[in-house]
Amino acid sequence: MGDSGEIFQRVRDALDIVDVISEHIPLSRAGKEFKGLCPFHPDRRPSMSVVPHKQIFYCFVCGSGGDVFKFVTNYHKMTHGEALKFLAQKAGIALPEFRPQRDGARSDVDGRSAREVISETNERACVFFEKTLQSPLGRTGLDYFHSRGLTDEMLAHFRLGMSPDSWTGLVNAAGRANITSEQLLQAGLTKARSDGSHYDAFRNRVIFPIIDATDRVIAFGGRVLEDRRDEAGNVVEAKYLNSPETPLFNKSASLYGVNHAKRSIIQTGTAVIVEGYMDVIACHQVGVTNVVATLGTALTSDHARALKRFCQTVVLIFDSDDAGIRAADRAMEIFVRDTLEVKIARVADGKDPCDFCLTHGGDAFRHIIDNATDMMTFQWRRFATQFQATNSVTAKQAAVGKFLDFVAAAMNGQQMDPLRQGLLITQIAMLLGFPAEEIRGLLRQRGSTSAPTNAAQATPSAEPAIVQSLSEERWVLGALLTNPNLYRLVREDLTLALFTTPGVRELAEHVIGYFEHASDWSECSLADFVGSLDTYEGMVNLAITIQREAEQGASVEEKLKGGMARLHDRAKAVELEEHMREMTPEEQLGEWKVVRDKMKQGGNFRRT
Secondary structure, eight states, X not given: OXXXXXXXXXXXXXXXXXXXXXXXXXXXXXXXXXXXXXXXXXXXXXXEEEETTTTEEEETTTOOEEOHHHHHHHHHXXXXXXXXXXXXXXXXXXXXXXXOOTTOOOOSBTTBOHHHHHHHHHHHHHHHHHHHHTSGXXXXXXXXXXXXXXXXXXXXXXXXXXXXXXXXXXXXXXXXXXOOHHHHHHTTSXXXXXXXXXXXXXXXXXXXXXXXXXXXXXXXXXXXXXOOBOTTSOBOSOSEEEOOOOSSOOGGGOOBTHHHHHHHHHHHTEEEEESSHHHHHHHHHXXXXXXXXXXXXXXXXXXXXXXHTTOSEEEEXXXXXXXXXXXXXHHHHHHTTSSOEEEEEOOGGGOOHHHHHHHHOHHHHHHHHHTOEEHHHHHHHHHHHHHHTOOOHHHHHHHHHHHHHHHHHHHHTTOSOHHHHHHHHHHHHHHHTOOHHHHHHHHHHHHHHSOOOOTTSOOOOSOOOOOSSOOHHHHHHHHHHHOGGGHHHHTTTOOGGGOOSTTHHHHHHHHHHHHHHOSOGGGOOHHHHHHHOTTOHHHXXXXXXXXXXXTSSSOHHHHHHHHHHHHHHHHHHHHHHHHHTTSOHHHHHHHHHHHHHHHHTTOSOOOO
């Protein structure tokens, strides 16, 4: 291995794949392995296995699999360089100065990807904002946070900051740190004037760094402390400002506070969603740490997919006013088609979660969460109130139609178990005075015309065909991947010409190349091998499958020797048939007699 390969191996050896994956999705022990819902396809039953003694994961539905690097790169959409930095930090390993290029991704800054450049620029800017908050230039911001009841510990925990009241405060500081104006612009930290110069985008705002689940600063949110108005009294700047979308930041898929909430969400199986930055921070300050917020946007299907990786229950906490109800409706429309259990809660007295938590404490807020109303009951109560509050036939019909659409969507999304479905249908029938079967028919009719389609459904990947029978070709490769030290027994006789099955032949080329480039076969492993198959997703799946097959049953070494013998017999038989095609019938008959006699004497020649 070269220097790059050695550092990847060091990091891989220093980590337990179970620990890393369990920080991202809930896992439960199943014998010697662990099971969890696969995050790479819509999974309703745990179909992903994590195998500690091999340090690999594998999904038997969508075929995703590989080592710890493969999981992190796929889960977080990272380059291999980003994954190396992320995992090395977890392992406490200092990286050398080289820039790993296993992924082949480059940008115009020292070979780094655009996401790496933006991440590093954001990190430097975050430190600048933090220091400014604690300086005389940030006094107004510090006073604001303290006036809202936040402690200094929470300010540091969430890395809150302040952008100075200067058009070029960050621009000047970045220049002194050798950060170019182009890098600031690419990260959305500055804006360009018509003359080509740049100015700070977040001037004179308190700063909320937006940090992803891997602790990267991906963007910023800024809040003005007082409205800025023109001479006519019109507000000229938005109260809140977020970074623009970048290769690192997708606003519609990001959640504020997820870096601190992730572990608690996995442990409790529940994510609580509030509306603002301050709501999140206040909840965490009083010990309710499974709380996140959207970034000033309505909940999206991307948010639902992100949350589903961590939990099965979501509690939505919205204001009690009309805007809050509309936001809850939009959120339920997103979640109703998924398998997440959704509950709705409201904070008493019209307070927001921030003020409520800081006034009443964490236990009172947990009580609100624990008593949240499930989505169906919430909608049922609203429907019943609307239906009974009017004598208008048209209004009643509209209320019935809206609720039936909602229930039908839930049924199509498999949100509702049969018992609950039956009870709800009975309730609707009693309220309307219709037979239950008629209600059931209406729901079926509405469901069939509005059944959700899911473009993310797992589809067969364009990968090498996997033959289900354990052939001699698979025996050989599976045995070598199970026990790499056995390569010494077959090295002289193992050639690519022995492999003829499509897909398996391509895998054999990678296996042989892997062992030939290894300095010590005892250090080779399945995890290291699949980690080397950066862009060969089908190969990863095939390698894991045949290795699992090979370790079952008889001795791995016996399978290797038997498989090699059969492969050589087959090769000799093919060579013989090609030779005989050039013979006359009489010559062929004589040749077959020689072969027959050799076989009787215990030779290896045989027809296939």
